[in-house]
Amino acid sequence: MNHSHDHSHHDNHEHPAPRGDGRPLRLGIGGPVGSGKTSLVAELCTALRNELSVAVVTNDIFTSEDAEALRRENVLPAERIAAVETGCCPHTAIRDDIAANLDAVEAIERRIGDVELTLVESGGDNLTALFSQGLVDRQIFVLDTAGGDDVPRKGGPGVALADLLVINKVDLAPHVGADVERMISDATERRDGPVVATSVRSPGGIEPIANWVRREVLDWTLSGDSSPGGR
Ligand SMILES: Nc1nc2c(ncn2[C@@H]2O[C@H](COP(=O)(O)OP(=O)(O)OP(=O)(O)O)[C@@H](O)[C@H]2O)c(=O)[nH]1
Numbered sequence: 001m002n003h004s005h006d007h008s009h010h011d012n013h014e015h016p017a018p019r020g021d022g023r024p025l026r027l028g029i030g031g032p033v034g035s036g037k038t039s040l041v042a043e044l045c046t047a048l049r050n051e052l053s054v055a056v057v058t059n060d061i062f063t064s065e066d067a068e069a070l071r072r073e074n075v076l077p078a079e080r081i082a083a084v085e086t087g088c089c090p091h092t093a094i095r096d097d098i099a100a101n102l103d104a105v106e107a108i109e110r111r112i113g114d115v116e117l118t119l120v121e122s123g124g125d126n127l128t129a130l131f132s133q134g135l136v137d138r139q140i141f142v143l144d145t146a147g148g149d150d151v152p153r154k155g156g157p158g159v160a161l162a163d164l165l166v167i168n169k170v171d172l173a174p175h176v177g178a179d180v181e182r183m184i185s186d187a188t189e190r191r192d193g194p195v196v197a198t199s200v201r202s203p204g205g206i207e208p209i210a211n212w213v214r215r216e217v218l219d220w221t222l223s224g225d226s227s228p229g230g231r
């Protein structure tokens, strides 16, 4: 683990109330099926749990598999992980009909009380799935290096508009003949925001993402910005 702090876990200790008017930063994690969203959430929780109070809401169509995987991995105390079974297209549940997700987010934030960062993992979908700004304040879009190195060039709202674009599984590039440099330059051409190419499951691979999240949480709490989509 890479954190510099060495506090005990959140299940044992009280946290100072968040600053600003208190609502946690809600961060959506979207991207195609299997690109590494749950892995990113798991590694992010592990990297940040000793410095921030974190909660997670996962989306699956018919099951709560992702939430169960996160609980099995012990990335957070079980009560900090909730599942929404959307029963419909994943993009609908995060973009158009967000009530179930918003309920789950508000319920877990209320129950835990001191949450500073709420992660919402979207069900795996296609390149068009973007979160509603009524549900999350910031969003990360996760692409799979092994999913084809022409994907960033094809663009789409996730690639263009997410606050952070992650090109994940670069460790697989040599095995699938993917040109990571080209993926980065194609992606950079299609967006204004940052691009990170990494392998979240490799040692230290989550750190560039964790650093971006740390800055976003700090900005959020300092500005007290709790307006939907305030950026
Ligand atoms: N080689 C490699 N494999 C990875 C990496 N990140 C995730 N994986 C693997 O990719 C597979 C899918 O990862 P998940 O994290 O479940 O992906 P997901 O986007 O949550 O999948 P859905 O929720 O089903 O859409 C798993 O076998 C992971 O272990 C990585 O950085 N490198």
Ligand SMILES: [Mg+2]
Pocket (backbone or CB within 6 Å): 037, 038, 039, 066, 121
């Ligand atoms: Mg998942």
